[in-house]
Amino acid sequence: MPNYDVHLLSGIVTYPLAVFIAFMIRDYAGIPFVLSTAAMVIGYALYVLGSDLPDMDHPNALIHRGTKPIVAVAVGSAVFVQSVDSVHLGEPWLNITAAWGIGALAAFVAWFAFTWIMPRHRGIVHSLLFAAVYGLLGYALVEFGLGMSTGEALFVGFAAFSGYTLHLLLDREVSLL
Template sequence: MAEFKTHLTVSSLCSSAAATFLLAACLATPDEVLLFFVMGVVGGLLPDIDSDSSLPVRLLFTFIATVISFLIMFNQGADNSAAELFLIWLGSFFVVKFLFFSMFTRITVHRGIIHSVPASFFFWFLTTLILYHFFSFSKHTVWMAGFFVFAGFIIHLLLDELVSLDLFGNGPKRSSGTAFKFANAKDLKSTLAVYGLAALLFVATPDYTPFVRTYFSADSFASLKVFPDGGWFTHLYRTYLSRWQTKPTGPLSQIDS
């Protein structure tokens, strides 16, 4: 299995590259690029959420508990005092961080059904629903954000599978075949549960038509330039040169400097 640093690095690089392509193709705003990047990194770490004692899992649950607590607090009435809002946030945080985490670690097994392809669809649809109903993003944005979670999740599974093959070592390890899987033969109940939950979440998700039309139409990437037509970074050079030439040179600029 790949290390946490490896998963973090690979998911960050892949998410950065994919989000940058969307920005260059005018298919995402800078705010959406940041959202997609974060979702891709989170997706790249999610498969190991069923590891009971690892530091990354504890950090991930702390992050999730913090976000959920803020969402609960934001849904409270404006007539609450600051102390009441803080207590609501604190109570929600402890419930998610400790009670839910304890229950989750008891019912899951490391490298079980959470570490599988159907789980990636479950988290894709769950992310889409949360962002749509709690943050009011557009339909195509929430679907793409969920897709970044899905893609990061799949990259994690593939990376673990490649490491288990040990191509430059002594051949496949015992863990080979346990990372990128579609079912857990030893736990059919959990397998059916994840498939069923993913199906229910998909039914509850908003219309995916805007997502498909925005990102998968024939003209979606028509304006994308992968490589520059002329010299590299000429636009960047001209931008800074024009700013330097138009910089004020009067007494006020001398005082500021």
């Protein structure tokens, strides 16, 4: 099976093929991809990330060890944002510090929960279903998070899905679930 370097380098060098396929799909299948510079740059990042992302279900994989702190920080930050207006202990600095304490506790729990909830290696995370979920997340990031056009979001979602699928092809284990 390919290792970390092979997966990521494959993503780095095959992205032009994904861009070519997107142009062909746009021009011949009528999918309204918008391949703006910004969409292609974001698409490249998500394509390359996706080329190793299925291995996040392996606790010793570098992508697992890299994804875990990002998830923990995202959870902790989200809990802080949701709780900061609900903490009323007196001074503003005390309220903010306490809200960050709650967020840090949530991040601590998320750190361990990330590994605990991961399915077995080469399970459902190594599937086209998760490739589609990753593509939808890429789409949502661009459409709703960054406020870019629907066509740009469609392209980024396609790029994310394609990078994730590249990993499955390299592993020679493509499954629906």
